[in-house]
Amino acid sequence: MTSPLVSTQWLAEHLDAPDIRIADASWYLPDAGRSAKAEYQSAHIARAVFFDLEDLSDENNSLPHMLAPAAKFASRMRRMGLGDGNLIVVYDGAGLYSSPRAWWMLKAMGHEDVRVLDGGLPKWRREGRPVEDMAPPAYPRHFTPRQNHALLRNFEQMRKVQESGGQIVDARSPSRFAGREPEPRSGVRPGHIPGSVNVHYASLIAEDGTLKTADELREIFKNRGVDLSKPVVTSCGSGVTATIVMLGLAVAGASDVALYDGSWAEWGARGDAAVGVG
Numbered sequence: 341m342t343s344p345l346v347s348t349q350w351l352a353e354h355l356d357a358p359d360i361r362i363a364d365a366s367w368y369l370p371d372a373g374r375s376a377k378a379e380y381q382s383a384h385i386a387r388a389v390f391f392d393l394e395d396l397s398d399e400n401n402s403l404p405h406m407l408a409p410a411a412k413f414a415s416r417m418r419r420m421g422l423g424d425g426n427l428i429v430v431y432d433g434a435g436l437y438s439s440p441r442a443w444w445m446l447k448a449m450g451h452e453d454v455r456v457l458d459g460g461l462p463k464w465r466r467e468g469r470p471v472e473d474m475a476p477p478a479y480p481r482h483f484t485p486r487q488n489h490a491l492l493r494n495f496e497q498m499r500k501v502q503e504s505g506g507q508i509v510d511a512r513s514p515s516r517f518a519g520r521e522p523e524p525r526s527g528v529r530p531g532h533i534p535g536s537v538n539v540h541y542a543s544l545i546a547e548d549g550t551l552k553t554a555d556e557l558r559e560i561f562k563n564r565g566v567d568l569s570k571p572v573v574t575s576c577g578s579g580v581t582a583t584i585v586m587l588g589l590a591v592a593g594a595s596d597v598a599l600y601d602g603s604w605a606e607w608g609a610r611g612d613a614a615v616g617v618g
Contacts, residue, residue: 344443344590345458345551346429352469355386361426363391364461365442366433367580379433383471385464389420390475391430391442393580403602404525404578407492410485413449423481424451431457431464435549440583444599450486456587459550493573493600498533498607501573502614508536509566511576511585512604519617524577528608533575534616537564541576541584557592571596578605 354360364384366376380390397405422428432439439456446454510532515521517538519530546552576582579601589597607613
């Protein structure tokens with residue numbers, strides 16, 4: 341398997357495979373009025389565990405849901421029974437929204453055998469596939485963290501990328517990118533990292549909630565001036581929707597893509613960071 345995606349049909353056919361683990365990585369913004377944990381407890385794909393993005397964050401970092409330290413991440417994975425030798429399939433209740441974040445987190449911790457369910461739970465349920473409301477039994481499994489620093493950029497690294505003219509793709513809406521609307525977080529200036537290009541994450545998703553085809557994605561990135569043969573760093577508001585763009589870049593054929601985990605929540609709040617508007 342070379343694609344970072346699996347279809348609902350593929351998962352249905354492999355649902356009982358002993359080496360496959362499934363994780364519900366749903367997460368919603370506060371203004372969505374949805375509880376990811378409550379929805380999981382009400383209905384989830386059989387055998388799926390709840391992959392809590394907030395619980396898997398670094399509680400000692402003031403920035404929102406930053407990647408947890410390796411020891412904490414590994415401990416949580418063991419507890420959920422997600423470990424070495426497993427193919428982990430992640431999905432979310434919005435279709436394609438927060439599950440790419442879980443995909444990136446696992447890869448950043450060295451677990452390469454992870455896929456995103458294309459279309460997520462909405463597509464699964466539209467097709468009449470089974471769900472359940474009981475959490476699976478806990479069978480702890482060893483998880484060996486091997487942090488892949490190539491998939492992650494911090495502020496100082498981002499400043500070097502920006503100053504050297506490297507490719508930065510911002511996944512936020514065009515109005516937020518242009519600085520035409522206030523940021524939702526207090527103390528964060530509107531605008532974008534100078535030199536970055538805007539590829540709104542929603543433009544990569546088809547009407548049925550699946551990711552657009554590789555050809556369509558390549559055309560979108562080409563039209564925005566993104567060279568898939570060169571390194572790319574993705575950013576957004578707080579490191580969630582940027583991973584949708586990472587997923588799209590991977591399907592389109594890019595091989596050197598990293599995430600700025602602090603994203604605009606960090607850059608826009610720092611007085612020593614240049615800001616572009618318009």
